[in-house]
Amino acid sequence: MMTDEKYSLLLMRDDCRVRRLRVSPLALRLLTVSLVLLPLLAAFGVWAGFSFWQANRTLVNQNQALDRDLKEARVELERLSNLESLLRSSDPEELRALLGSAALASPPAPAPAKPGDANGAGDGVVTAPGQIHAPAGAQAGEQTPLPSDDPTQAGVDARVPDAASQAVAAAVADTPGEAREALSTGEARVDNVTVRHGSGKRLRINFDLTNPDPKKQLGGQALFSVVAADGRIQPLKVEPDTNRFQISRFKKIVTSAPLPDGLAPADVQTLVVELEAEGRIIYREQYPVPAPEK
Structure with a gap:
């Protein structure tokens, strides 16, 4: 008969009963x-x-x-x-405008200055800021007459405004301020604006539109108008859906618009570009329009 071996653990404390614990x-x-x-x-x-x-x-x-x-x-x-x-797109003019704007995006390298030409004038004389460079006759000791304040004596240099310039100034003065003043809320950026005359009395317009905040979608449309030589501001009707945008970062806007009736291409002075988003204008700037090619 096998005995069940176990270990006895005695727990003793002063003035207390002894406790016994058996562990296998x-x-x-x-x-x-x-x-x-x-x-x-x-x-x-x-x-x-x-x-x-x-x-x-x-x-x-x-x-x-x-x-x-x-x-x-x-x-x-x-x-x-x-x-x-x-x-x-089937319009070759738009493709040509796109390639032209890409070529204009890289500025040409500046021409190296000639030896001894410190300020680009070609005579080796450094002109201080705000100082007018004197002609060769004045450097030799001759006295150069100062320009007179009398328009009758100044001649062409007096730059008396002609009738067309006065008409432009009067028309711009009568135009509401929001139609000609530059505006930018920082919600959009316009770069590489190219404007040129196309065939059939049309304006070819293209520019780069950038959304500075890619976390927010930018949607709206671009509005265009031209300022004539007489100061009138006339809106342009561009091709449908070519001026609308819904971007998160970048878009190339390429569009064209016919000139308003009665406006010759040579009379177009500047182009007004406006960006409308959520029913308000967020960008407005004027850009010069080059003369049409003859």
């Missing part, structure tokens, strides 16, 4: 093993938590990088879609 050898072994494994399990948990935290941090950084790449890809896709819509 198996339970005592399990308790010893658990006390050894518990620190090892704790160390493994700390190591696993740190490793998973590092992996999670790496995934977060990769997600942010992919998000930035996705936004840049969307902007590039929108730009390419705009270019594709322009390339599909």
